Amino acid sequence: MITVLRLGHRPARDKRVTTHVALTARAFGADAILVSTKDLALERSVRDVVRRFGGDFRIQTGVPWRRIVREWTGSKVHLTMYGEPVEKVAPQVRSDNLLIVVGAEKVPREMFDLVDWNVAIGHQPHSEVAALAVFLDRLSGGTAVHREFSGPLRIRPSPRGKVVLESEP
Amino acid sequence: MITVLRLGHRPARDKRVTTHVALTARAFGADAILVSTKDLALERSVRDVVRRFGGDFRIQTGVPWRRIVREWTGSKVHLTMYGEPVEKVAPQVRSDNLLIVVGAEKVPREMFDLVDWNVAIGHQPHSEVAALAVFLDRLSGGTAVHREFSGPLRIRPSPRGKVVLESEP
Numbered sequence: 001m002i003t004v005l006r007l008g009h010r011p012a013r014d015k016r017v018t019t020h021v022a023l024t025a026r027a028f029g030a031d032a033i034l035v036s037t038k039d040l041a042l043e044r045s046v047r048d049v050v051r052r053f054g055g056d057f058r059i060q061t062g063v064p065w066r067r068i069v070r071e072w073t074g075s076k077v078h079l080t081m082y083g084e085p086v087e088k089v090a091p092q093v094r095s096d097n098l099l100i101v102v103g104a105e106k107v108p109r110e111m112f113d114l115v116d117w118n119v120a121i122g123h124q125p126h127s128e129v130a131a132l133a134v135f136l137d138r139l140s141g142g143t144a145v146h147r148e149f150s151g152p153l154r155i156r157p158s159p160r161g162k163v164v165l166e167s168e169p
Numbered sequence: 170m171i172t173v174l175r176l177g178h179r180p181a182r183d184k185r186v187t188t189h190v191a192l193t194a195r196a197f198g199a200d201a202i203l204v205s206t207k208d209l210a211l212e213r214s215v216r217d218v219v220r221r222f223g224g225d226f227r228i229q230t231g232v233p234w235r236r237i238v239r240e241w242t243g244s245k246v247h248l249t250m251y252g253e254p255v256e257k258v259a260p261q262v263r264s265d266n267l268l269i270v271v272g273a274e275k276v277p278r279e280m281f282d283l284v285d286w287n288v289a290i291g292h293q294p295h296s297e298v299a300a301l302a303v304f305l306d307r308l309s310g311g312t313a314v315h316r317e318f319s320g321p322l323r324i325r326p327s328p329r330g331k332v333v334l335e336s337e338p
Contacts, residue, residue: 017185020296027295049294081324082331087311112329122314123324125218126196126302127189133290133299134306134314142256142307145291155250155292160281162251 001074001097002030004132007065007111008104009037020129021102022046026057028136029144030100038062054151069114072099076115079131080107083118090138093117100135102128170243170266171199173301176234176280177273178206189298190271191215195226197305198313199269207231223320238283241268245284248300249276252287259307262286269304271297 004025009018019042022033026049035042039061046059069076074097077089101107101115112118121131136144156163173194178187188211191202195218204211208230215228238245243266246258270276270284281287290300305313325332 014185016183017189020186020189020298023293023295024299027291027293028299053293082327082333084326084328086314109330112331118328118330120324120326121302122196122316123326124192124196124222124314124318126192127298129189129296129298130193130197130302133296134302137303137306138311145255145293145303147291149293155289157253157289157292158251159253159287161278161287162281164251 002095002136003099004030004033005065005068005099005101006033006035007101007107009035009039010104011037011039011042014104015042017104017129018042019045021132022059023049024129024133026050026055027145028133029140029147030057030136032058032060034063034065034068035059035061036063036065052151052153054149069099069101069111074098076117077101077135078107078111078115078118079121079128079135080112080118081120081123081125083120086119086121086135086138089117089119090135093139095139100132102132104128171264171305172268173199173202174234174237174268174270175202175204176270176276178204178208179273180206180208180211183273184211186273186298187211188214190301191228192218193298193302195219195224196314197302198309198316199226199305201227201229203232203234203237204228204230205232205234221320221322223318238268238270238280243267245286246270247276247280247284247287248290248297248304249281249287250289250292250294252289255288255290255304255307258286258288259304262308264308269301271301273297
């Protein structure tokens with residue numbers, strides 16, 4: 001059970017990036033995303049993907065993030081370029097009840113102390129989408145992207161072009 | 170030598186996501202990004218990161234993408250959820266003169282035929298930022314994020330908090 005917590009989402013400015021964070025969470029094996037700011041349009045667009053492509057990925061927005069992090073009983077990881085190398089931390093992280101925190105531009109200083117590990121995917125500025133994808137890919141030993149979603153729409157891998165299989169409803 | 174080609178960038182709508190694509194390209198070992206649409210603000214913000222964090226990553230916007238892809242003499246990969254699994258393709262790709270194409274929402278159909286490989290990082294909808302990061306991470310066997318940039322600003326890995334080293338100019 002893996003949950004992603006997205007902090008600092010501003011609906012107008014971050015709509016697309018937070019959507020990418022949510023879909024990346026789902027595609028790389030997380031079970032849910034919590035977003036600190038309320039954003040019903042974001043919820044709708046993520047649920048629309050779940051409805052079409054399957055699985056039971058959940059999204060909730062407008063959550064009390066401090067309380068969630070403080071009261072989390074499993075492992076807590078914060079992805080930040082300031083943290084320790086992923087190679088060092090990943091082998092110690094258990095994914096059975098894992099909270100992964102990703103911020104937008106500024107993350108409150110206290111987050112660095114609220115989590116068990118601050119983890120860096122490289123120490124250069126890049127993207128919380130990239131950090132989340134690579135962290136989940138590494139954590140799963142590369143197997144996360146093979147999860148079967150069995151949704152109404154499925155892609156058949158193809159060397160050229162788009163093959164979409166659509167099940168009867 | 171790895172170059173990323175970003176298609177379908179709309180400056181207002183995609184500013185943040187394309188910035189994430191560019192910074193991810195840089196942080197995961199690419200040498201340059203080409204963006205189909207002219208966007209001077211995007212160029213400035215990427216060059217600002219390069220100036221502060223080092224390296225010689227290049228950005229060019231407003232490029233003739235069809236001609237670039239057609240005339241590319243090295244390998245050409247298009248990242249798309251419709252493509253073949255990354256596990257199958259990555260071992261065949263040479264990174265010495267590689268062009269990696271990532272789209273925004275819609276990629277012209279002809280792209281699927283212009284490249285050598287259409288490659289999927291999983292067959293679920295997620296993010297071109299995630300796809301690019303994981304592809305470069307896998308292609309480099311996990312070493313891409315260890316590249317040294319030796320810029321004026323460097324991060325020292327830390328279990329708690331932010332440690333930034335600033336060199337004398």
